[in-house]
Amino acid sequence: AQSVTQPDIHITVSEGASLELRCNYSYGATPYLFWYVQSPGQGLQLLLKYFSGDTLVQGIKGFEAEFKRSQSSFNLRKPSVHWSDAAEYFCAVGLTDSWGKFQFGAGTQVVVTP
Amino acid sequence: DVKVTQSSRYLVKRTGEKVFLECVQDMDHENMFWYRQDPGLGLRLIYFSYDVKMKEKGDIPEGYSVSREKKERFSLILESASTNQTSMYLCASSTSWGLNTGELFFGEGSRLTVL
Numbered sequence: 001a002q003s004v005t006q007p008d009i010h011i012t013v014s015e016g017a018s019l020e021l022r023c024n025y026s027y028g029a030t031p032y033l034f035w036y037v038q039s040p041g042q043g044l045q046l047l048l049k050y051f052s053g054d055t056l057v058q059g060i061k062g063f064e065a066e067f068k069r070s071q072s073s074f075n076l077r078k079p080s081v082h083w084s085d086a087a088e089y090f091c092a093v094g095l096t097d098s099w100g101k102f103q104f105g106a107g108t109q110v111v112v113t114p
Numbered sequence: 115d116v117k118v119t120q121s122s123r124y125l126v127k128r129t130g131e132k133v134f135l136e137c138v139q140d141m142d143h144e145n146m147f148w149y150r151q152d153p154g155l156g157l158r159l160i161y162f163s164y165d166v167k168m169k170e171k172g173d174i175p176e177g178y179s180v181s182r183e184k185k186e187r188f189s190l191i192l193e194s195a196s197t198n199q200t201s202m203y204l205c206a207s208s209t210s211w212g213l214n215t216g217e218l219f220f221g222e223g224s225r226l227t228v229l
Contacts, residue, residue, distance in 0.1 A: 044206075046217050101162055104158075106156040
């Protein structure tokens, strides 16, 4: 069965420092990969997505992610974090052998300190 | 601007009540979803609809039903609410995979408390 693992439940980072959020997946078919962000009290917003091609993808708000097929990973990075990046981040796999369903990770809560 | 609108941001209901959560999208998307979000569990799929009047059970359909009579509207129904259904409910829509993107667009969520 498919699964998505975000090993870090909670990360604290200083403003201006770099951030990396890990995501590993298990899926038999070719995955579509996504990162979403959820600010407090809000729905989820797409940060970036990978379908094919260049394995390093750029997203909104200065985020990027790298797909590594050999490691079944899709880690999210930002070189310099801003206080407004405090939020919960979700990795998701699009199940390409279904009608359009997704499998989500449990999320990583990011706290930004001054 | 694309939009998924959930009718209620906050609801408080009593055990045994029937609860309707409404969701409308204005993007002419084929697919619509209802997720439940609980701390530490991420998003879990309750039901999924890939066309009008078509539905498919997700991972946790027990205690829920859905209705999709029009393409833009997808309703989640709790026939008899229970306290373990206290949660945040998120509606989303997307195109099908063959139409290039397939990403999910989310509403702002409906926080349901069952007393």
